[in-house]
Amino acid sequence: MNNNTAKLKTRRKRSISLYVLLLAMFLLLLTAFLTAGPFLPLNQTPKQAKAIIALSGGPGRLEEAAKLYKEGYAPYLILSNAKEAISSSGDMLQSALALGIPQDAILTEKEAESTYQNAEFTLPIMKEYGFTSAIVVSSDFHMRRVKFIFDRVYKKSGIELTYIGSDSGYHAGRWWGDRYSRETTFNEYVKMIGNAFGYNGPEAKDVLNQIKAWFR
Numbered sequence: 144m145n146n147n148t149a150k151l152k153t154r155r156k157r158s159i160s161l162y163v164l165l166l167a168m169f170l171l172l173l174t175a176f177l178t179a180g181p182f183l184p185l186n187q188t189p190k191q192a193k194a195i196i197a198l199s200g201g202p203g204r205l206e207e208a209a210k211l212y213k214e215g216y217a218p219y220l221i222l223s224n225a226k227e228a229i230s231s232s233g234d235m236l237q238s239a240l241a242l243g244i245p246q247d248a249i250l251t252e253k254e255a256e257s258t259y260q261n262a263e264f265t266l267p268i269m270k271e272y273g274f275t276s277a278i279v280v281s282s283d284f285h286m287r288r289v290k291f292i293f294d295r296v297y298k299k300s301g302i303e304l305t306y307i308g309s310d311s312g313y314h315a316g317r318w319w320g321d322r323y324s325r326e327t328t329f330n331e332y333v334k335m336i337g338n339a340f341g342y343n344g345p346e347a348k349d350v351l352n353q354i355k356a357w358f359r
Contacts, residue, residue, distance in 0.1 A: 180318030183331055185286035186308045192217045193274035194250070198261045198289070199224035199235055201282040207309035208280040209242040216278060220244055221268055223261040225251035258289060258334075259343035262296035269302055276303040283308035284315070284327050288335050292343075 195217045197208035205222075212220050225235040232241035239249055250272070252264045258281075269277060281289050286308040293304055311327075318324040337343075 176319075179328055179332070180313075180315040180324065183285075183287045183328065184283040184308055184313070184315050185290055185306050186283065187306050189214075189216050189278060189307055190305055192276040192278045192303075192305060194219040194221050194269065194272075194276075195278045195280060196221045196223060196261075196265050197235070197239075198258070198279070198281040198285075199227040199229060199255070201285065201309075201311055202229070203309040203311060204281055205229060205235060205238055206242065207307065208278075209239065209244055211278060211280065211307065212244060212248070218248060219272070219274070220249050221265055221277070222249060222251045223265050224253065224255040226253040257343060258285070258292050259296070259338065261289075262293045266296060266300060266302075270300070275301065276305075278305045278307055280307050280309060282311040282313070284311055284313040284331060288331060288338065291335065292338060 189211060195208050195211050197205050197220060199222070208220060211217065220239060222235040222239060228234050230238045230241070232238040236249065236251055240246065250268055252268060255261045255264045265277075268274075279289060279293055286306050290304075290306050293306075297304060312323065313327055314320060314324045318328045
């Protein structure tokens with residue numbers, strides 16, 4: 144075998160290796176693209192708990208929490224950021240009462256401004272009342288990040304958490320197909336990455352706004 148033939152075979156091997164590498168990268172990116180939406184929603188099977196924690200910030204969350212309460216899954220409803228206006232009935236507390244939840248079954252906190260603070264500010268309430276389990280309710284697309292944060296904040300509490308997502312109109316399977324689903328997916332992943340690197344609360348929202356500004 145002469146040198147030219149050997150060089151040609153070496154080039155072919157390199158070309159094939161590069162092709163395989165590019166194909167693998169393409170398939171990896173395609174998989175990440177297709178699974179980005181389906182990864183976000185999380186909906187576990189509801190089970191008996193001491194309380195239901197409803198997070199503010201999206202339509203359908205309180206209604207789902209009220210439904211679970213009326214089905215008998217827990218005797219108490221904890222409203223996180225209860226001062227936020229969420230319906231024509233008013234804030235979360237007024238809306239919960241309008242949905243038929245008894246006043247004495249409702250516990251509230253009014254300071255949370257982020258998912259991290261939802262977890263941070265509901266934990267003392269859970270401990271104060273001796274609750275050992277809870278169902279956490281938020282929007283379907285929000286639940287993966289909710290679980291990540293609540294599991295971290297509640298880690299050493301001994302409190303068992305179950306996660307239920309409410310329908311928000313988010314299209315997980317074809318998240319790129321409408322503006323709402325695209326923006327929601329982008330926002331959730333940016334927030335998730337920020338949370339993983341220690342950005343929580345209002346500062347995380349500031350970072351998100353800065354990143355979004357780069358794309359405008």
